[in-house]
Amino acid sequence: MSQSETIIALKSALPANIWSEDEDVIAPYLHEWRDRWQGTTPLLLRPKSTGEVAKIVQICAHNKTPIMIQGGNTGLVGGQTPQGEILLSTQRLNKIRSVSADNMSLVCEAGTTLAQAQDAADGVGLKFPLSLASEGSCTIGGNLSTNAGGVHVLKYGTAKELTFGVEAVLPDGSIFNGLTDLRKDNTGYDLSRLLLGAEGTLGIITAASLKLFPKPKETLRVMAALTDPDAALDLLNTVRIGQHLAMFELIPRLGMEYVTTHIPNMRDPFSQAYPWYVLLEWEFDIQGQAQDFATTALEKAMQAGGLLDAVIATSETQSRALLALRENLSASQKPIGATIKHDITVPVSRVAAFIKEANHAVTQHTPNCRPLPFGHLGDGNIHYNIGQPETMDAKAFMALESEMNEIVYNIVDAHAGSISAEHGIGTLKKEQLQKRADPAKLAMMKSIKTALDPDGIMNPRLIF
Numbered sequence: 001m002s003q004s005e006t007i008i009a010l011k012s013a014l015p016a017n018i019w020s021e022d023e024d025v026i027a028p029y030l031h032e033w034r035d036r037w038q039g040t041t042p043l044l045l046r047p048k049s050t051g052e053v054a055k056i057v058q059i060c061a062h063n064k065t066p067i068m069i070q071g072g073n074t075g076l077v078g079g080q081t082p083q084g085e086i087l088l089s090t091q092r093l094n095k096i097r098s099v100s101a102d103n104m105s106l107v108c109e110a111g112t113t114l115a116q117a118q119d120a121a122d123g124v125g126l127k128f129p130l131s132l133a134s135e136g137s138c139t140i141g142g143n144l145s146t147n148a149g150g151v152h153v154l155k156y157g158t159a160k161e162l163t164f165g166v167e168a169v170l171p172d173g174s175i176f177n178g179l180t181d182l183r184k185d186n187t188g189y190d191l192s193r194l195l196l197g198a199e200g201t202l203g204i205i206t207a208a209s210l211k212l213f214p215k216p217k218e219t220l221r222v223m224a225a226l227t228d229p230d231a232a233l234d235l236l237n238t239v240r241i242g243q244h245l246a247m248f249e250l251i252p253r254l255g256m257e258y259v260t261t262h263i264p265n266m267r268d269p270f271s272q273a274y275p276w277y278v279l280l281e282w283e284f285d286i287q288g289q290a291q292d293f294a295t296t297a298l299e300k301a302m303q304a305g306g307l308l309d310a311v312i313a314t315s316e317t318q319s320r321a322l323l324a325l326r327e328n329l330s331a332s333q334k335p336i337g338a339t340i341k342h343d344i345t346v347p348v349s350r351v352a353a354f355i356k357e358a359n360h361a362v363t364q365h366t367p368n369c370r371p372l373p374f375g376h377l378g379d380g381n382i383h384y385n386i387g388q389p390e391t392m393d394a395k396a397f398m399a400l401e402s403e404m405n406e407i408v409y410n411i412v413d414a415h416a417g418s419i420s421a422e423h424g425i426g427t428l429k430k431e432q433l434q435k436r437a438d439p440a441k442l443a444m445m446k447s448i449k450t451a452l453d454p455d456g457i458m459n460p461r462l463i464f
């Protein structure tokens with residue numbers, strides 16, 4: 001059946017306030033954060049319940065009509081932007097269904113923003129530790145579908161590890177109920193897990209049961225200044241004592257310059273320039289331990305060498321200001337022109353070598369390009385962005401993207417890393433996945449996709 005016949009069927013089966021063909025209403029859903037993809041769709045659907053999602057998918061499945069899924073539209077690999085497909089937004093599926101302090105669990109709908117889920121956990125004195133700079137807009141459904149990482153992975157794990165189970169509408173329109181808060185359940189395949197990180201290619205997550213954690217009594221952030229990434233690795237080994245270290249983020253000097261120049265109200269916490277920085281955060285279960293712990297750990301690191309200076313946040317305002325420097329790093333690169341971005345991971349022990357080799361290789365290839373490696377050093381995930389040379393045309397620089405990708409991903413492979421640490425494959429990296437992934441893994445993935453979605457209607461252009 002044609003797409004237009006499906007659209008007629010959907011409009012007659014659904015309440016009028018669920019769908020829109022109005023270009024002005026649809027426009028914001030077609031443009032994404034990186035200004036890289038511009039979408040088109042004939043129909044926007046904004047269901048308010050799992051039942052409505054199921055009805056939509058049943059009609060699309062019956063007619064073999066492709067559908068794209070969008071949460072908060074903050075994804076960075078082109079996975080949420082329709083190119084002519086019908087678009088389903090989960091924004092109105094935003095209820096917190098339950099919070100249990102006893103079970104340390106929270107059940108919320110897929111369109112709940114990450115910040116709303118954090119607030120709901122906070123309301124019962126607990127913590128949902130997933131933390132991303134996009135948390136005010138990104139949704140739990142998007143976080144789980146991309147297996148989001150963020151700044152707290154080294155202590156709490158990625159979104160997968162923070163999830164008990166999900167409710168989802170499968171590609172045939174049936175509803176899978178995997179909502180549970182059991183910490184032990186070995187009854188066959190873990191089907192919820194299959195949907196986590198699947199980028200909406202195996203079904204639409206409609207709700208999730210999330211793991212909560214005790215809220216630390218005290219949190220302390222420090223900005224450390226360092227000679228180089230090797231020194232950052234030494235610092236990591238010195239400061240990850242006990243279960244306290246929750247964040248360890250690498251920032252190069254160029255990043256500090258961009259953020260303090262291009263983002264209003266950002267201030268370098270040091271009175272002089274240093275080559276590299278690390279923003280780290282410790283959490284403590286007992287009040288009053290933080291200052292002594294920090295002083296001892298930093299003195300030890302200073303004696304070992306490599307640590308040049310450190311600023312310990314002494315107030316909530318200062319602590320937020322340090323985090324804002326890290327959180328605004330991505331936005332601060334927009335004014336410098338075109339950037340070629342990579343979200344890679346290597347074993348933590350190889351991060352310094354990766355940065356050295358990649359910086360050398362990309363600047364050999366394009367003299368005066370501006371590599372900016374930053375991010376989650378504590379778990380081996382570096383956002384390896386390369387800014388255009390100041391004198392080069394942006395389009396000419398972006399024409400080098402596939403050559404730059406080859407250079408960077410070959411170094412990633414040499415260090416036994418991954419070409420997608422936390423953003424997913426989307427449409428952006430599918431060729432690289434086909435080229436570099438284990439053939440047996442690709443064949444298994446294809447079998448699963450075909451078994452669950454034989455007509456390929458769910459997020460049809462992604463991953464494969």
Ligand SMILES: Cc1cc2nc3c(=O)[nH]c(=O)nc-3n(C[C@H](O)[C@H](O)[C@H](O)COP(=O)(O)OP(=O)(O)OC[C@H]3O[C@@H](n4cnc5c(N)ncnc54)[C@H](O)[C@@H]3O)c2cc1C
Nearest residue numbers: 071072073074075079139141142143148149150200205422
């Ligand atoms: C400034 C900034 C900072 C960021 N920092 C980080 C970071 O530190 N770590 C990190 O991991 N990511 C980061 N991201 C990327 C992004 O925020 C995450 O990928 C986030 O998890 C996407 O959530 P979303 O709701 O916006 O999903 P969308 O962008 O709407 O969608 C992303 C993908 O998930 C699918 N999807 C969405 N909802 C569902 C659903 N309910 N069921 C099935 N599939 C669904 C979409 O089809 C698409 O393929 C950042 C983005 C920005 C703009």
